[in-house]
Amino acid sequence: MALVKSDPEVAKESWFWSWFRWSRMSYVLLRTAEKKILSHLKTAYRGWYVDIGSVVGEGDRIWTVSLNEANSEGGSGTVARGGKRVPLVLLHGLGSGLALWVLNFDALAASRPVYAIDLLGFGRSSRPTFSSDSAEAENQLVQSVEEWRREMQLESMILLGHSMGGFLAASYAIKYPQRIKHLILADPWGFPEKPHDLQRRVAVPFWVRAIAYAVSPLNPLWAVRFSGPFGQWLIQKTRPDIMSKFSHVVPGEEQVISQYIYQCNVQNPTGESAFHAMMSGFGWAKNPMAPRMDSLSKDVPVTLLYGSRSWVDNTAGEEIRKRRAGCYVNVQVISGAGHHVYADKSETFNRHVIEACNYSDPPNPLPKFPALPQSKGRGERGEEHAEDGDDEEEVGGERWGAGRRQNDGSARRSKS
Numbered sequence: 001m002a003l004v005k006s007d008p009e010v011a012k013e014s015w016f017w018s019w020f021r022w023s024r025m026s027y028v029l030l031r032t033a034e035k036k037i038l039s040h041l042k043t044a045y046r047g048w049y050v051d052i053g054s055v056v057g058e059g060d061r062i063w064t065v066s067l068n069e070a071n072s073e074g075g076s077g078t079v080a081r082g083g084k085r086v087p088l089v090l091l092h093g094l095g096s097g098l099a100l101w102v103l104n105f106d107a108l109a110a111s112r113p114v115y116a117i118d119l120l121g122f123g124r125s126s127r128p129t130f131s132s133d134s135a136e137a138e139n140q141l142v143q144s145v146e147e148w149r150r151e152m153q154l155e156s157m158i159l160l161g162h163s164m165g166g167f168l169a170a171s172y173a174i175k176y177p178q179r180i181k182h183l184i185l186a187d188p189w190g191f192p193e194k195p196h197d198l199q200r201r202v203a204v205p206f207w208v209r210a211i212a213y214a215v216s217p218l219n220p221l222w223a224v225r226f227s228g229p230f231g232q233w234l235i236q237k238t239r240p241d242i243m244s245k246f247s248h249v250v251p252g253e254e255q256v257i258s259q260y261i262y263q264c265n266v267q268n269p270t271g272e273s274a275f276h277a278m279m280s281g282f283g284w285a286k287n288p289m290a291p292r293m294d295s296l297s298k299d300v301p302v303t304l305l306y307g308s309r310s311w312v313d314n315t316a317g318e319e320i321r322k323r324r325a326g327c328y329v330n331v332q333v334i335s336g337a338g339h340h341v342y343a344d345k346s347e348t349f350n351r352h353v354i355e356a357c358n359y360s361d362p363p364n365p366l367p368k369f370p371a372l373p374q375s376k377g378r379g380e381r382g383e384e385h386a387e388d389g390d391d392e393e394e395v396g397g398e399r400w401g402a403g404r405r406q407n408d409g410s411a412r413r414s415k416s
Contacts, residue, residue: 030124030263036256037099038396040249043067043106047394052147056120056140057128062148063118065098067109085112085361086158086181088353091145092116093163093189094275097123097264100257102249103346108353112361115152119165120144121271123264130274134286137274142172149179158357160184162342163312164275167191170289170296177297182360184303184353187341190278190285191316245343283311290316294323301328303356307337307344330356 038045046069049061071085088108090101098116108114118125120141130137145168149157158181161169166188173180246257265272280286296302302324306314317331332352337344 026263026266027124029259030267033256033260033263034097034099034124035394035396036253037102037246037250037260038065038105040102041067041105041396043109045105045396047396050117050148050151052120052144052151055128055144055147056130057126060120060126060128060144060147062120062126062144063098063124064148064152065116067105067114068111069113071111071113086156086357087113087115087154088158088160088357089149089154090114090116091119091159091161091165091169092122093161093165094272095261095265096162097260099260100246101342103246103343104350104353107347107350108357111354112357115154115157117145117148119168119271121269121274127268127270129270130277132273132277134278137277138168138171138287141168141271141274142175145172146176146179155179156181158182158184158360160186160353161188162186163189163339167278167285167289170293173297173300174292174295177300180300182301182303182356183296184305184356186305186349187307187310187312187339188289188304188316189283189312190288191290192284192313192319193288193291194280194284242340242343245340290319290323293320296324298324298327301330301356301360303330303352304332305341305349305352306331306333307339307341308333308335309337309344310339310341312339328359 038047045065045067047063047065050064052060052062054060090098090104092098092100097118101116105114105116121127121130130140156179159169159173161167161184163186166185167190169183170185170188170191173183242257242261250256278285278287293302302320304314304317304320306312306317314331314333317333321329321331334341334345334348334352337349342349
């Protein structure tokens with residue numbers, strides 16, 4: 001499906017509007033940037049679309065990457081030693097995509113299956129129009145995750161979400177607690193309630209408040225799209241810290257990170273619009289999550305990982321611990337990490353996540369060994385979003401070779 005207009009009005013557009021009209025090449029560049037980032041993984045991976053039906057739009061699809069699928073509790077593969085493990089599912093934050101978990105994939109997939117998705121409305125997934133009502137937009141995103149789980153036939157999972165992904169992960173766990181073995185929240189957005197006296201607490205100049213009010217109807221990342229072809233340059237200049245976080249993973253290719261972030265956000269920002277509907281000022285949610293954690297099943301263990309230098313208020317973690325007295329709640333503040341805690345201190349982050357995952361694995365009488373290398377498997381097939389005749393499944397990693405793709409049939413998993 002092309003990402004450009006197909007009607008005759010395209011030819012009549014002024015140069016001004018054509019500045020903001022992105023060609024179908026933006027999708028190709030997004031895919032290329034993702035594959036280049038993931039080519040640095042040592043673990044074999046597989047990427048494909050999962051058809052989740054008409055959750056929000058018509059024929060919604062979730063772009064999915066998996067690692068070490070064979071070592072899955074209830075999975076179809078077999079592992080010679082060490083038994084099965086509960087799969088770990090990763091949900092990214094606002095303006096991001098699954099490729100930015102590159103610092104975590106190898107470590108987290110060493111002994112269990114890992115799945116990462118581009119949330120509906122983000123990255124390479126479908127971009128349907130969400131409701132402008134905050135509760136409904138949240139429910140639509142949560143339901144898209146549930147439909148993805150059903151198509152994947154995962155009976156249970158460990159769910160990890162960063163920032164906005166943490167907010168959605170908690171909402172999902174409240175609604176579907178029977179599917180969650182452990183809820184891991186990485187610097188989650190939208191948990192504390194917005195202070196009523198915020199303006200008195202923080203002295204903000206009048207002109208700043210005026211500008212903030214003027215742009216409040218716009219989506220948070222509007223400036224990236226407004227900058228047109230200079231958007232990637234804008235990301236590099238305003239957020240060099242993000243580039244530096246991945247410099248040792250993509251040595252000499254740091255610009256691929258800014259290109260990936262840019263291409264994730266220049267397309268139709270429907271997921272971003274859903275976030276805009278849910279937010280009350282960028283830092284708070286209209287329906288804050290911390291008070292709602294009382295509704296989470298007492299049987300669901302919760303781990304919260306905050307960055308000590310993050311702008312996110314980590315006192316919500318202690319509030320949740322108090323609200324869930326007698327339940328498993330582990331709050332960790334990682335020294336030296338900012339909001340992107342998974343990248344700032346990736347080794348420490350990975351260690352805490354692995355400990356949380358091991359806590360929730362079923363008892364295993366066999367000794368634990370590293371999983372054997374993953375064998376080739378079949379993936380979902382279908383029409384590519386942007387290119388006619390392009391192959392759907394993508395595989396890569398040290399064993400298969402990054403960017404290699406298969407042409408081996410079509411299958412759509414039935415709902416369980």
